[in-house]
Amino acid sequence: MMYPPAAPAVIKxxxxxxxxxxxxxxxxxxxxxSFKDHPDWDKIDNWxxxxxxxxxxxxxxxxxxxxxxAKELIDLRSRWxxxxxxxxxxxxxxxxxxxxxxxxxxxxxxxxxxxxxxNVNNHYPESLKxxxxxxxxxxxEGEVSVVEFAKxxxxxxxxxxxxxxxxxxxxxxxxxxPDFSDYDLSLYxxxxxxxxGDLNQRKDSPEGKDLYIENDLTLPITGSRGCVRKCSYCDIxxxxxxxxxxxxxxxxxxxxxxxxxxxxxxFHFTDSLLNGSMKEFRIMCEIxxxxxxDTGDNIVWSGHAIFRPKGQHTPEDWELMARAGAxxxxxxxxxxxxxxxxxxxxxxxxxxxxxxxxxxxxNKITVFPLMIVGYPTETxxxxxxxxxxxxxxxxxxxxxxxxxxxxxxxxxxxxNTPDDKNLPKIGVELIPMPDGSRNDLLWWNKNNPTLxxxxxxxxxxxxxxxAKDLGYSIPAERKDLTYLWSVWNQLKDIESKYLYxxxxxx
Amino acid sequence: xxxKIKIKLxxxxxxxxxxxxxxxCDDTVLDECVNYKEDMYENSFELDLDKGKHQLxxxxxxxxxxxxxxxxxxxxxxxxxxxxxxxxxxxxxxxHENYFYPTKWPYPLELKMKNNLYFGYNGHYRYCFETxxxxxxxxxxxxxQKQLSxxxxxxxxxxxxxxxxxxxxxxxxxxxxxxxxxxx
Numbered sequence: 001m002m003y004p005p006a007a008p009a010v011i012k013x014x015x016x017x018x019x020x021x022x023x024x025x026x027x028x029x030x031x032x033x034s035f036k037d038h039p040d041w042d043k044i045d046n047w048x049x050x051x052x053x054x055x056x057x058x059x060x061x062x063x064x065x066x067x068x069x070a071k072e073l074i075d076l077r078s079r080w081x082x083x084x085x086x087x088x089x090x091x092x093x094x095x096x097x098x099x100x101x102x103x104x105x106x107x108x109x110x111x112x113x114x115x116x117x118x119n120v121n122n123h124y125p126e127s128l129k130x131x132x133x134x135x136x137x138x139x140x141e142g143e144v145s146v147v148e149f150a151k152x153x154x155x156x157x158x159x160x161x162x163x164x165x166x167x168x169x170x171x172x173x174x175x176x177x178p179d180f181s182d183y184d185l186s187l188y189x190x191x192x193x194x195x196x197g198d199l200n201q202r203k204d205s206p207e208g209k210d211l212y213i214e215n216d217l218t219l220p221i222t223g224s225r226g227c228v229r230k231c232s233y234c235d236i237x238x239x240x241x242x243x244x245x246x247x248x249x250x251x252x253x254x255x256x257x258x259x260x261x262x263x264x265x266x267f268h269f270t271d272s273l274l275n276g277s278m279k280e281f282r283i284m285c286e287i288x289x290x291x292x293x294d295t296g297d298n299i300v301w302s303g304h305a306i307f308r309p310k311g312q313h314t315p316e317d318w319e320l321m322a323r324a325g326a327x328x329x330x331x332x333x334x335x336x337x338x339x340x341x342x343x344x345x346x347x348x349x350x351x352x353x354x355x356x357x358x359x360x361x362x363n364k365i366t367v368f369p370l371m372i373v374g375y376p377t378e379t380x381x382x383x384x385x386x387x388x389x390x391x392x393x394x395x396x397x398x399x400x401x402x403x404x405x406x407x408x409x410x411x412x413x414x415x416n417t418p419d420d421k422n423l424p425k426i427g428v429e430l431i432p433m434p435d436g437s438r439n440d441l442l443w444w445n446k447n448n449p450t451l452x453x454x455x456x457x458x459x460x461x462x463x464x465x466x467a468k469d470l471g472y473s474i475p476a477e478r479k480d481l482t483y484l485w486s487v488w489n490q491l492k493d494i495e496s497k498y499l500y501x502x503x504x505x506x
Numbered sequence: 507x508x509x510k511i512k513i514k515l516x517x518x519x520x521x522x523x524x525x526x527x528x529x530x531c532d533d534t535v536l537d538e539c540v541n542y543k544e545d546m547y548e549n550s551f552e553l554d555l556d557k558g559k560h561q562l563x564x565x566x567x568x569x570x571x572x573x574x575x576x577x578x579x580x581x582x583x584x585x586x587x588x589x590x591x592x593x594x595x596x597x598x599x600x601x602h603e604n605y606f607y608p609t610k611w612p613y614p615l616e617l618k619m620k621n622n623l624y625f626g627y628n629g630h631y632r633y634c635f636e637t638x639x640x641x642x643x644x645x646x647x648x649x650x651q652k653q654l655s656x657x658x659x660x661x662x663x664x665x666x667x668x669x670x671x672x673x674x675x676x677x678x679x680x681x682x683x684x685x686x687x688x689x690x
Contacts (some may be wrong), residue, residue, distance in 0.1 A: 043660075053657050105639040106510075106592035132594040132645070435652065449686020452678055458671040461664055482660045485667055489657050492674060499681045 001032055002190050007084045008180035009115060012148050017176045018147045021117040023076060026181040027069050027097075033187065036063055042482075049089045049479075050160050050486040051471025055461045063096065069190070070100035073108075075117070083134075085116030088187040091124055100134045101327035113146065119235050121415055121438050129160065130269050140239070141225075143175055146206070155343040169244045172225065173492040178207040180219065180389050185262065186228050189218045195416050215416060216291045218266040219258055221301075223284070227272040229306065229346040230418060231332070233372065236272045238416035243276050248283030259299055266327075269303025275313075277305070292325060298321070302328035310347050310355040320365035328403055329360070336389030348390060350458045357396050367396075374410040374456030374462055376445040386463055404473040407464055409480055409487075410456040412440035431498045444499065453495050488490055509555050509639050511562060512590040515547040518626075520580035526568040528585050530534075532560055547584070553636045562589065562633040566625045572611060572624070586623040586631065591639040599650035600643075606631045 008024035016023040036042045043058045073081050073082060081101060098110050117125040118139040125137035138145050140158040144167050148156035158164030167209035226240030259265050274283040291298055291334045301324075308315075335341040337348045360367050373386070396402045413430065414421050424430070431437055445451055461481070464474055513529055526542040529551070536551045550598045557619060566584050573582040589596045605618040608629035625631055638644045 044577050046660060050657070050660065052658060053660060056660065099644050102592070102594060103638070103644065105593070130595070132590060132592075133644075216656075376560045389605070419607060444682075446686045449681070449682040452682060454671045454674045454678065458668060458675060461668050461671075465664065477664075481662070481664055482666065485662050486657055486660055488667075488671070496681070499678065499685070503681060 001029060001188055001191050002218045003218040004029075004180055004185065005084065005086075005181040006178060006222065006270050007086075007142070008082075009180045009220075010111075010182070010184065011082065011084075011142055013176040013346060014143050014147055014180040015150060015298075016179060020147075020150045023078075024179075024185060025069075025073070029184075029187045030069070031065070031093075032159050032191070033343075035061075037192065046479075046482050046486075048093050049483055051092070052490045053485055057348075062093070063100070066100050067104075068091070069097060070104050074101060074105045080111055080136075080150075083112045085112050085114040085124075087116045090116050090118060091120075095128060095133065097481055098128065101135060107417075109136075110134045111138060111149070112134040113142050114240070117412070118164070119239060119416055121440060128347070133149055135210040138164075141167050143167060144171060144275050166242070166499070172244060172246060172249075177257075178220075179198040180262075185217055185219075185264070189266065217264045218261070218268050219262065219264050220270050221251065221255060221258070221267045222246075222270045223248075223274055224271045224276055226276075228276040229345050231334070232418040232422065233334075233344060233375075233411060233414070235414050236416050238469060240272075245277045245280045245342035246447055248277075248285075249287065250282035251280075252284045252287035252291075255288065255301070259297055265297055265299045267301040267372065268297070269301060273306050274301075274303045278312075278317075282320065285320045285326075288325055289320055292323060298325070300327040302326075302331065305329040305331055307331050307333070307348050307353060307356045310352045312355060313359070315359060318359035318363045318365070322365055326363075326365045328366045328368055330370060332370045334370065334372045335375060335378075335382075336371070337378075337388040340377060341363055343377065344375070351395070352394070357393065357401055361396060361399055361401040367399075367401060368403050368406065370406045370408065372408055372411050374451065374461040376423055376426070376443070376448060377412065377449065378451060378459075379448060382460055383463075386459075387466055390463065390467050390470055390472070394472065395468065397467075402472065404475050405465070406476055407460055407466055407474060407480070409484055410441065410453075413443050414440050433497055434496065439491060441487060442495060444495065453488065453498075457488055460484070507555060507557060508591050509637055510550060510637075511553060512542055512550040512593075513548070513562075513564070513586075514588040514590075515564075516585040516587050517542055517545055518581045518583040518585070519543060520573060520575050520578070520582055523573055523582055525582045525584050527564060528563075528565040528567070530563040530565065531555070532563075546587075555639075557637050559634065559636050562581070562635065563628070564625070564633075566631075567628050569608070569626075569628050574674050581626055583624060583626040585625065589633060591635070591643045594640055594643045596633070596643055597647040597650045597678055600646040601633065604631065604633045604664040605651075 004319045005026055005028060008026065012024045014024045035041055038044060040058060041063070043055060044061060047053055047058050047062060080233055083094050083097060085091065093115070096113060101108050101110055112125055112128070117137050125492045126303065127135070128134045129137060136149070136154070136159065138159055139147060139162045141164070145156050145158045145164065149159055154160060160307060204419045224243060224245040226243040227234070228243045281421060290298055332346070333341070333353060334346060341348070357367065395400065413423060413428070423430055428443055431442040431444060433439055441453065464477055510533070510620055517525060517552065524541045525542045527542065528538045528661070531551070533554055537549055539547065542597065556627050564584065564586060567581050586601060588602060602621045605620050606625055606629055608615040608627040610628045
C-alpha cells in the first residue's frame with residue numbers, strides 16, 4: 001500500500017489517448033482497508049499467497065467482498081472488464097473475481113493481463129479461458145496490445161497467446177503519462193508499507209533520524225524497461241530483451257511535473273533497475289538535485305538499483321544521488337559468496353559491496369539488500385560465508401544504512417530464465433508435481449545432494465535468526481515463514497517420493 | 507431465467523449407420539438426430555428455466571449390439587466431449603460423476619454406470635444441475651478441485667519449524683547421500 005498500482009493507470013492513459021473510455025479501480029486498497037482490522041487479517045491476507053490454504057470461513061469472508069466488487073464492475077456496463085494479475089499471488093483472487101462476475105452476469109466479457117499471466121509455470125490464463133471463466137488474456141507489455149485488443153484485433157501478438165513482442169523504444173517515448181485520476185491517492189503511502197514502514201520507525205532513533213522521511217503519498221514512476229544484466233535466476237531479459245531508458249531528462253521532468261500537479265514529492269521507480277544507464281541516471285540526478293536545491297521541494301525516490309565494481313560509482317555520483325533525493329535503493333546482492341554471485345551474473349564482490357555501502361552511509365542513502373538462500377551450488381562452505389557476510393556488514397545495519405534485509409523464500413527456478421536452461425546441465429533435476437506440472441521451488445541437485453528443499457528452508461531461517469541477532473531488520477520474516485511453512489507441507493512428501501523412487505530405479 | 511447450454515459430442519459410426527440420439531432438458535426434447543453421420547455434433551440451446559434442479563439428458567437409442575464391428579473396429583456411439591453452461595465448461599470429473607442408465611439392450615447390464623462418457627449402449631446419460639447454472643457449474647468445479655496437502659492453520663513459530671525441518675533432514679539424509687555426488 002505504498003503507492004497506487006501503476007498498470008491500470010498506464011492502461012487507462014493509452015486507451016484514453018486512443019479515444020476509448022476506461023475506468024481504473026484498485027481493489028487491493030479496498031481489500032486492505034476492508035480487512036486490516038479484522039481479527040483474522042493474517043489469514044485473510046495469506047489466503048491470496050497460499051494455494052493450499054482454503055479455509056471455508058476465510059474464503060466466505062473474501063467471497064462476500066469479491067461479490068460486491070463484481071457487482072460494482074458489472075454496473076459500469078463496460079464492454080470489457082480487464083483484471084490486472086501481477087504475480088502468482090493474484091491468481092486465486094483474480095479467478096474468484098472473474099467467477100463472481102460470470103455468476104452475476106454470464107454475458108460480461110472479461111480479460112486478464114499482467115506478469116501473472118505472462119511468465120508462470122502453470123497454465124493459468126489458458127486454463128481460465130478454456131473453462132470459459134475469462135474470455136481473453138493479454139501477455140507481455142500491454143501498452144500497445146490493449147489498444148489493438150480494444151480495436152477487436154485479436155490476432156495481435158500476445159493476445160490469447162504467449163507470442164507477445166517487446167515494444168519499441170519509440171513507442172515507450174511517445175506513451176502518455178500514467179493517469180491516476182481514478183484513484184483516491186490519499187489511501188496510499190500510510191499503511192502496510194513493507195520495508196518502507198521501517199523508515200517510520202526511524203523518526204525518533206538517534207541513528208536513524210537523518211534517514212527519516214515522512215511517509216506520505218508516493219507515486220510510481222517508470223524510467224526504463226529491462227535490465228543491463230542477465231542474472232541467472234531472473235526472467236526480466238525474457239520479458240524485455242534489451243534495456244531501454246526513456247531518457248534522464250524526460251524522467252526527471254515527469255517527476256517534477258507530478259510534484260507540481262499532485263503535490264507529491266515521493267516517488268518509487270517500478271524499473272528493474274534505475275541506474276542501468278549511468279549516463280541517463282546522472283542526467284536525471286543532476287536535474288532533480290538542482291530542482292531540490294532551487295525549490296526546496298525535497299523530492300525523494302526509491303527503487304531497484306545495482307551495485308557496481310568499486311569506483312564505477314564515483315564518490316561524486318553518491319553525493320549527487322543524495323542531493324537528487326535517493327532514499328532507499330533495493331539492491332540484489334543475492335549471494336553472500338563472491339563465486340556464487342559471479343556465477344549468477346552479478347559482477348561485483350563483497351569488497352565492492354563494502355565500498356558502495358560506505359558511500360551510502362556517508363550520504364545517508366539507505367539500502368535494502370535482496371538475497372537468495374539455497375542456490376543449487378550452495379554448500380556448507382557457502383553457508384558459512386553467509387554467516388561471515390552478515391557479521392561483516394552488520395555495522396551498516398546498526399547505523400541503518402542497511403534499512404532491512406530480504407532473505408526471500410529460497411531459490412525458485414522460474415521458466416524462461418538462464419537457470420531454467422542451464423541448471424539441468426549441471427545436475428539439477430526439476431521434480432514434477434503429481435499432476436505433471438512443475439513448481440519453481442521443487443528441484444534437486446544430484447551434484448549437491450544434501451541441499452534438499454528442507455535444507456534450503458532450514459538455512460533460510462537459521463540465517464534469519466543470525467541476522468536478527470546481529471541487528472538486521474527482516475520485515476518479511478513472518479510472511480516468509482507462513483509461506484514456506486505452507487509450501488513445505490505441500491512439497492516435502494513429493495520430493496521424498498521422487499528421491500525414493502529415483503533411488504530404487506537406479 | 508435464461509440459460510445457455512452448449513453440448514459437444516464426438517460421433518462414432520460404422521460403414522452403414524450413424525447413431526440416433528436426443529438432447530433433452532427435463533422432459534423437453536431440444537434436438538433429435540437420427541442416423542447422424544458427422545464426426546462431431548455441437549449445438550447450443552437457450553432455455554428459460556425456473557430456479558432449482560434440472561436434468562440435461564442425452565439419450566442414445568436404436569442401436570443393436572451387432573452395430574459394433576469389432577473386426578473393423580467400428581462402433582455406433584456418442585461420446586460427450588463438453589457441456590457448457592453460459593460459456594462456462596463443466597468440470598470433466600463432474601461429468602464423470604453423473605450416471606448413464608442403459609435401456610433396451612438384449613443382454614443384462616448394470617442399472618446405472620458412471621465414469622464413462624462414451625455411450626455405446628442404448629440409454630440415458632443424465633447430468634443433474636441447478637439454476638442459476640453458472641454458479642452451479644463453478645461450484646462443482648470447486649468441489650472436484652484436487653487439493654494438495656491442504657493446511658488448516660499456518661501459525662507456527664520459527665523454532666518449531668526449524669525443529670521439524672531438522673527432523674525431516676535427518677530422515678532424508680540416507681536417501682540423498684546414497685544417490686548423489688558429494689564432491690562439489
